[in-house]
Amino acid sequence: MEVKIENADTETMVKMIGRLDSMNSGEVEKAVAPVMESDMKNVIIDCSEFDYISSSGLRIFLTMLKEAKKKGGKLSIRNMKAEIKSVFDITGFTPLFIFE
């Protein structure tokens, strides 16, 4: 699992690459910590190379969303594959997020 963070003027792009499961969720949590510590005005999670998510990953997405909302920011998910989106669907997470 790899997390790439790119900061631009108006947005922060977090690119998730690979599989986010219970074994590596701790590392991912650490990797996205700087984003959550930022003002989180406009965060985009790019999932074009994201292949798997379990509940541990969902919890990280949820924490990021809460953090963004708390700071009056916006968090969107971009290019998520259908099979991963289905995990958001069945857990009822889909309406919480903005999918682009």
Add this chain to the structure above:
Amino acid sequence: MIKIEHLSKNFGDLVVLKDINIEIHKGEVISIIGPSGTGKSTFLRCINLLEVPSGGVIKINGENILSPKTKVNDLRQKMGMVFQNFNLFEHLTVLENLTIGPIKLLGKKKEEAQNKGRELLQMVGLAAKENSYPGELSGGQKQRVAIARCLSMEPEIILFDEPTSSLDPTMVSEVLGVIRRLAQEGMTMAIVTHEMSFARDVSSRIIYMDDGLIYEEGTPEEIFDHPKKDKTRTFIQRIRNFQYKIENKDYDFYGMNNAITTFCEKHFFKVQQIQAILLVVEESLQLYFDKDNIIQRNEIIKSGGGINLSIEYSEKDGQIVVSFVTTNDLPSIIKGAEVSDGISMAIISGMTESVEEDEIDGRLRLIMIMHLI
């Protein structure tokens, strides 16, 4: 009609039949099914003494056929046998194949035997072939002649030893059609077969043999729809099984996932189906090793012999059963999930058709059913 008690058969050190006990009644059609090499054909061959049993009793109409006084030829006249490879006399015509036995062994006159032979050829749909030689016939036709020849000896029971297994698939139905007709006419038959739908349709009783024993028997509905025992179920539903042992919380997650993926790929699961299974397994283990009580739960699991993960895939209907079995000292996983944040159980419920928990042999089992779409 036939009563078999404690029948056994060894070939040297190899035990093929262990302890067979069965009664066959007049008019019954019994199909004997089971994996290859489990003694089905040997059992049939023991009944008419083509193989000499190592032990036990076989009584036909009350007479112990293993007694030295038994006249084996008289016995064989009561019992017809149809073999995989037809065993026709290649140098005789079809009609001669049907008349030689009745003339030589039953003392019938040639004309009477020929008339009966023609009648039987008519019945098996081969009246036009009476002057052909076996070498001029297809496999299906040869087997129909073999059945007619068997009937020409007016047997009380016919034993079929995989009558269609050496036939081209296009010829199977013509032979099964003849056997089906005999069943309708009330002929007593014991059939070793791999044709499951045929066995289901034609039989009054099914015997499932495994490891030299009658492992389970019952009506076709009981055996095919509600098999009680594991091996029967595995065979009937063509179940492919994956097992993995999780010793404690430090199990090899990626090793396990690789093994599951390899199993799934071997059975041509699609990528998203594999992901769904991996997800169900991962989320279940999240519940087993609940973070809030991980030390305590890990100790219980470790001292209780770990968790046995099983994934069973039925090629018959595409059903996948994922189950985890561990010590029942561990509190209910489903109840535990109710007090968690619910995400793991939501994923499991969304990916499966049912999630249940029960006790099996004093161990706690979490069982989840999925279907390949």
